Amino acid sequence: MKKKWSILCMTLLCVLMAAPAALAADGEAAKIDTGDTAWVLISAALVFIMTPGLGFFYGGMVRSKNVLTTIMQSFFIVAMISVEWVILGYAMTFGADINGFIGSLDKIGLAGVGMNVLENGTIPELAFVAFQCMFAVITPALITGAFAERMKFAAFAVFILLWAIFIYNPMAHWVWGGGFLAQLGALDFAGGLVIHILSGVSGLTICLLLGKRHGYGRLPMLPHHLPMTVLGAALLWFGWFGFNAGSALGANALAANAFVASQAAAAAATVAWVVVEWLHNGKPTILGAASGCIAGLVAITPAAGFVAPMPSVLIGLIGGVVCYFAVAVVKAKLGYDDALDAFGVHGIGGTWGAIATGLWATKEVNPAGADGLFYGGNLLTAQLISIVVAYALAIVGSYVLFKIVSAFMKVRADENEEVAGLDIVEHGERGYAQAIMTGSPLLSADAPDMAMQSSVLHESALK
Amino acid sequence: MNTITKIDIITRPNKLEDLKEALNGIGVQGMTVSQVYGCGLQKGHTEVYRGKEYSINLTPKVKVETVVCEVPVEKVLETAEKVLKTGHVGDGKIFVYQIDNAVRIRTGVSGAEAIMDEK
Numbered sequence: 001m002k003k004k005w006s007i008l009c010m011t012l013l014c015v016l017m018a019a020p021a022a023l024a025a026d027g028e029a030a031k032i033d034t035g036d037t038a039w040v041l042i043s044a045a046l047v048f049i050m051t052p053g054l055g056f057f058y059g060g061m062v063r064s065k066n067v068l069t070t071i072m073q074s075f076f077i078v079a080m081i082s083v084e085w086v087i088l089g090y091a092m093t094f095g096a097d098i099n100g101f102i103g104s105l106d107k108i109g110l111a112g113v114g115m116n117v118l119e120n121g122t123i124p125e126l127a128f129v130a131f132q133c134m135f136a137v138i139t140p141a142l143i144t145g146a147f148a149e150r151m152k153f154a155a156f157a158v159f160i161l162l163w164a165i166f167i168y169n170p171m172a173h174w175v176w177g178g179g180f181l182a183q184l185g186a187l188d189f190a191g192g193l194v195i196h197i198l199s200g201v202s203g204l205t206i207c208l209l210l211g212k213r214h215g216y217g218r219l220p221m222l223p224h225h226l227p228m229t230v231l232g233a234a235l236l237w238f239g240w241f242g243f244n245a246g247s248a249l250g251a252n253a254l255a256a257n258a259f260v261a262s263q264a265a266a267a268a269a270t271v272a273w274v275v276v277e278w279l280h281n282g283k284p285t286i287l288g289a290a291s292g293c294i295a296g297l298v299a300i301t302p303a304a305g306f307v308a309p310m311p312s313v314l315i316g317l318i319g320g321v322v323c324y325f326a327v328a329v330v331k332a333k334l335g336y337d338d339a340l341d342a343f344g345v346h347g348i349g350g351t352w353g354a355i356a357t358g359l360w361a362t363k364e365v366n367p368a369g370a371d372g373l374f375y376g377g378n379l380l381t382a383q384l385i386s387i388v389v390a391y392a393l394a395i396v397g398s399y400v401l402f403k404i405v406s407a408f409m410k411v412r413a414d415e416n417e418e419v420a421g422l423d424i425v426e427h428g429e430r431g432y433a434q435a436i437m438t439g440s441p442l443l444s445a446d447a448p449d450m451a452m453q454s455s456v457l458h459e460s461a462l463k
Numbered sequence: 464m465n466t467i468t469k470i471d472i473i474t475r476p477n478k479l480e481d482l483k484e485a486l487n488g489i490g491v492q493g494m495t496v497s498q499v500y501g502c503g504l505q506k507g508h509t510e511v512y513r514g515k516e517y518s519i520n521l522t523p524k525v526k527v528e529t530v531v532c533e534v535p536v537e538k539v540l541e542t543a544e545k546v547l548k549t550g551h552v553g554d555g556k557i558f559v560y561q562i563d564n565a566v567r568i569r570t571g572v573s574g575a576e577a578i579m580d581e582k
């Protein structure tokens with residue numbers, strides 16, 4: 001078990017950069033470093049705000065009748081997956097390794113974690129639990145962009161819970177928990193494979209199984225509130241500093257490198273997306289700017305702690321261009337309805353980032369990493385193998401789970417429900433009450449008390 | 464009995480305040496205003512979201528509905544035209560209808576009196 005744990009920590013890198021690594025080598029008991037602990041706890045909070053931020057990012061892009069269900073999916077995942085993580089997820093991911101495949105359940109319910117110091121680390125294990133919890137939370141939330149505006153809430157909740165348990169936890173173990181991909185030498189600093197490829201490809205699988213939204217390609221499906229989307233993107237960008245720089249698991253030079261790499265890539269991708277769209281479509285758009293920064297952050301995620309700042313700029317520039325063409329050209333050509341481009345941004349951006357890590361990673365930045373192709377190493381092979389594994393797991397796993405869920409419950413909203421909007425149908429509330437004035441047929445036919453309620457409110461307002 | 468006439472004016476939203484002022488100036492006090500979308504000679508525009516193009520050929524307009532009896536219809540038309548004309552497509556349309564009857568709900572008075580200012 002000790003041996004597996006040290007493998008884990010090699011992939012996680014924190015330790016080896018920090019001074020206490022030397023202490024561990026001397027066989028002395030690891031001590032908690034207050035600076036490292038403070039940074040990881042703050043980073044956990046930063047990553048937390050990304051998921052509600054993602055709700056706003058996605059919520060602004062749907063039609064006004066689906067804004068609540070879209071935000072609710074992200075918000076509810078924060079709650080549901082946090083519970084799953086504490087009870088089961090942490091044990092499955094970071095418990096003692098079983099044949100490189102899964103963690104043993106010896107840490108179920110965080111048993112034995114207590115006030116321990118993270119093995120070979122400088123922070124309390126509970127700080128690591130909290131930090132990793134937020135990663136487990138945001139990953140399934142990213143998928144929701146692919147099936148937005150048409151999935152029943154109950155089926156969504158069951159599917160996401162199963163997905164977290166049977167797809168996320170094993171994959172996170174393979175890469176970060178000392179599983180076979182870690183042993184292979186694949187590098188994934190903050191989650192390009194585990195988070196972005198897995199969620200993006202799963203999203204694509206689900207959106208193909210679920211089918212297109214009613215009227216897709218014929219009816220206008222415009223983002224109903226782009227300022228909300230930009231606010232969400234800003235929260236994501238902000239939180240991403242915790243996501244990438246926090247993955248150093250210490251307040252150290254590696255964290256600073258990841259911070260600068262993240263900013264450089266996000267900025268470069270924003271510029272790239274805006275310029276490419278400007279040239280290709282004639283206008284620089286704010287939706288393009290918001291999408292570009294996310295594409296850049298996705299692309300740099302696996303590489304942030306292994307590459308220098310200048311390659312980060314290139315990774316961002318290329319990431320912005322590649323993701324733009326994935327959503328603007330490839331999606332239109334192939335005709336699938338990945339409503340909010342979970343695959344186009346996270347799947348494609350994550351794939352590019354994992355490849356780019358294999359090109360530009362260098363031991364000069366991170367001695368615990370490896371040298372990529374441009375530094376004379378052969379990391380790229382391990383990266384490509386792990387990309388294939390992530391795609392395979394996401395496609396097969398999501399397919400099987402979707403079929404299981406759809407066998408015993410209604411997964412997709414029917415046409416009438418889609419026309420009415422899932423806010424009213426699934427949650428019985430609406431995002432914007434002024435819509436009550438527009439004489440929706442739903443009011444008189446299906447919800448007379450709501451019409452009454454509005455007139456009561458109106459009268460009391462007059463008094 | 465005076466004839467009652469309804470006049471619908473559909474025009475550019477930015478002209479609404481000028482039109483209201485001008486109509487008030489010739490004694491037309493009551494009107495109903497709606498935000499509407501329409502198309503005619505004026506072409507729309509295209510919007511592009513993540514590379515997906517939408518042609519928006521319905522442009523936003525305001526519709527001012529007013530019913531007159533004492534004020535001559537010709538005067539209303541003349542005034543509206545003067546205020547609204549820019550000479551470019553998109554200035555809008557005016558429609559004139561005969562009205563059979565009108566009722567002031569508060570008092571139950573019907574006919575021309577229902578729409579005239581109470582003295």
